[in-house]
Amino acid sequence: MSSSAxxxxxxxxxxxxxxxxxxxxxxxxxxxxxxxxxxxARVIEDEKEIIINTVLEFSNKFTYVFTSGGIGPTHDDxxxxxxxxxxxxxxxxxxxxxxxxxxxxxKSNIDFNQARQKMAIIPKGSFLIDNPVxxxxxxxxxxxxxxxxxxxxxxxxxxxxSSKLEGGIIVKSKTITCDIGEGKIAGDLSQIEKQFLNMxxxxxxxxxxxxxxxxxxIRSEKIEDIDLATEKLIKIIKKYGGQFKILI
Amino acid sequence: MSSSAxxxxxxxxxxxxxxxxxxxxxxxxxxxxxxxxxxxARVIEDEKEIIINTVLEFSNKFTYVFTSGGIGPTHDDxxxxxxxxxxxxxxxxxxxxxxxxxxxxxKSNIDFNQARQKMAIIPKGSFLIDNPVxxxxxxxxxxxxxxxxxxxxxxxxxxxxSSKLEGGIIVKSKTITCDIGEGKIAGDLSQIEKQFLNMxxxxxxxxxxxxxxxxxxIRSEKIEDIDLATEKLIKIIKKYGGQFKILI
Numbered sequence: 001m002s003s004s005a006x007x008x009x010x011x012x013x014x015x016x017x018x019x020x021x022x023x024x025x026x027x028x029x030x031x032x033x034x035x036x037x038x039x040x041a042r043v044i045e046d047e048k049e050i051i052i053n054t055v056l057e058f059s060n061k062f063t064y065v066f067t068s069g070g071i072g073p074t075h076d077d078x079x080x081x082x083x084x085x086x087x088x089x090x091x092x093x094x095x096x097x098x099x100x101x102x103x104x105x106x107k108s109n110i111d112f113n114q115a116r117q118k119m120a121i122i123p124k125g126s127f128l129i130d131n132p133v134x135x136x137x138x139x140x141x142x143x144x145x146x147x148x149x150x151x152x153x154x155x156x157x158x159x160x161x162s163s164k165l166e167g168g169i170i171v172k173s174k175t176i177t178c179d180i181g182e183g184k185i186a187g188d189l190s191q192i193e194k195q196f197l198n199m200x201x202x203x204x205x206x207x208x209x210x211x212x213x214x215x216x217x218i219r220s221e222k223i224e225d226i227d228l229a230t231e232k233l234i235k236i237i238k239k240y241g242g243q244f245k246i247l248i
Numbered sequence: 249m250s251s252s253a254x255x256x257x258x259x260x261x262x263x264x265x266x267x268x269x270x271x272x273x274x275x276x277x278x279x280x281x282x283x284x285x286x287x288x289a290r291v292i293e294d295e296k297e298i299i300i301n302t303v304l305e306f307s308n309k310f311t312y313v314f315t316s317g318g319i320g321p322t323h324d325d326x327x328x329x330x331x332x333x334x335x336x337x338x339x340x341x342x343x344x345x346x347x348x349x350x351x352x353x354x355k356s357n358i359d360f361n362q363a364r365q366k367m368a369i370i371p372k373g374s375f376l377i378d379n380p381v382x383x384x385x386x387x388x389x390x391x392x393x394x395x396x397x398x399x400x401x402x403x404x405x406x407x408x409x410s411s412k413l414e415g416g417i418i419v420k421s422k423t424i425t426c427d428i429g430e431g432k433i434a435g436d437l438s439q440i441e442k443q444f445l446n447m448x449x450x451x452x453x454x455x456x457x458x459x460x461x462x463x464x465x466i467r468s469e470k471i472e473d474i475d476l477a478t479e480k481l482i483k484i485i486k487k488y489g490g491q492f493k494i495l496i
Contacts, residue, residue, distance in 0.1 A: 013450055015286045017277030018421075018465060022268075024291065029265030038263045041291040043272065073431040074451045075438035115434030134455070150453060173266075183321040186363030190323035202261055203322045205398060207382070217266060 002168030003063040007041040010069040023068045034167035051082035069149030073115040084123035094122040104135040130160040178244040179213040188236045250416030251311040255289040258317040271316045282415035299330035317397030321363040332371035342370040352383040378408040426492040427461040436484045
């Protein structure tokens with residue numbers, strides 16, 4: 001049984017188009033490396049009810065849930081209180097977080113005001129997630145990992161907990177690009193896929209001013225199967241008189 | 249009453265991290281321009297049941313639904329059949345689409361084989377969506393607009409239908425960046441926001457090796473309110489001895 005995951009991106013700034021999300025792709029890539037299957041990613045509004053419902057749905061559906069965004073000091077940062085409400089636990093000023101933040105702001109000679117103290121308020125029973133970039137921690141409650149939205153901070157938080165995640169069998173893949181249209185080899189790809197157990201062959205057309213063609217991604221837990229399928233594929237590409245490149 | 253929208257990105261290749269989605273941000277930006285509020289975006293697997301359920305949920309929740317991905321000629325392209333199943337309508341070989349594709353492939357001297365003919369199969373009662381890039385059309389059924397996944401094609405499809413979308417009041421915005429930490433002005437932002445009806449002030453910290461600060465986005469339907477709020481904000485930034493820049 002492989003572990004599954006869902007990502008929840010919380011932020012009106014993504015939905016308005018102002019900010020380009022890069023966290024989905026970054027987390028997806030990291031999960032893939034450790035054999036956890038990302039099943040769904042959602043971008044949702046900064047609305048308490050929506051956050052509560054989405055977190056509960058994901059927490060029930062997936063092994064791991066990762067949220068990003070909405071844990072800063074300002075009034076529009078409502079992720080923490082929404083997650084506490086979702087799991088019906090109280091919020092508390094976390095002593096460790098308070099100490100970390102107090103020291104950090106004292107050292108930088110910045111006023112540790114009420115808004116900043118908000119970042120030490122965490123749902124009871126949560127585990128803190130280190131933030132080596134800007135100190136204010138994320139937290140983990142049940143199977144939900146709550147990260148900041150700023151990519152550098154989110155990435156450092158993910159790395160500080162990733163060794164605790166239970167990965168599964170790592171799905172390997174090989175990408176072959178060729179100068180043959182997707183429509184020409186569609187039938188052949190389907191035929192090859194059927195010859196192997198748990199293999200997925202995806203095909204992605206590409207176009208550019210000079211040329212067009214197809215990128216074919218063969219995915220399986222067994223590298224031997226991928227190699228065999230690649231051989232079959234190359235024969236077909238050659239049959240059509242095409243050129244190919246094998247990428248990793 | 250403003251129109252709402254949801255985006256469904258269909259594709260294992262996004263969830264595996266192999267491909268970076270750019271369609272959410274692109275559509276979000278276009279919708280924002282015409283006053284349609286994007287309420288949610290989801291990335292889901294190439295799985296029929298999941299596509300059916302998500303399309304039905306979105307079709308009920310939002311004024312407009314946009315899907316991208318999974319309408320090509322290969323075996324992993326199952327969006328069209330899933331959407332027909334969602335709305336309980338039959339699939340049919342669309343005559344107009346067949347003619348368009350036939351001509352296109354004849355002209356290019358490419359075999360119009362069974363896989364390619366699959367791209368002319370459309371749920372009954374749908375309206376075709378032009379594809380000036382690679383001919384194979386998208387389609388519109390009820391409030392759902394089904395686009396290709398390749399960004400250039402998706403964009404051309406969106407533009408060919410966007411004049412039919414009913415926009416609402418356009419939410420305007422102004423972005424002010426300053427070299428003051430988010431935590432310092434958090435309380436002030438909340439105070440300003442409360443003084444206006446239907447105003448949203450978002451704040452987004454930025455960090456780079458040379459400096460840190462906050463980008464503040466003031467959003468409202470009334471440009472006069474935005475201007476007034478900007479004045480108040482600038483006073484506060486100056487009070488803290490900060491520097492600022494007003495972006496559009």
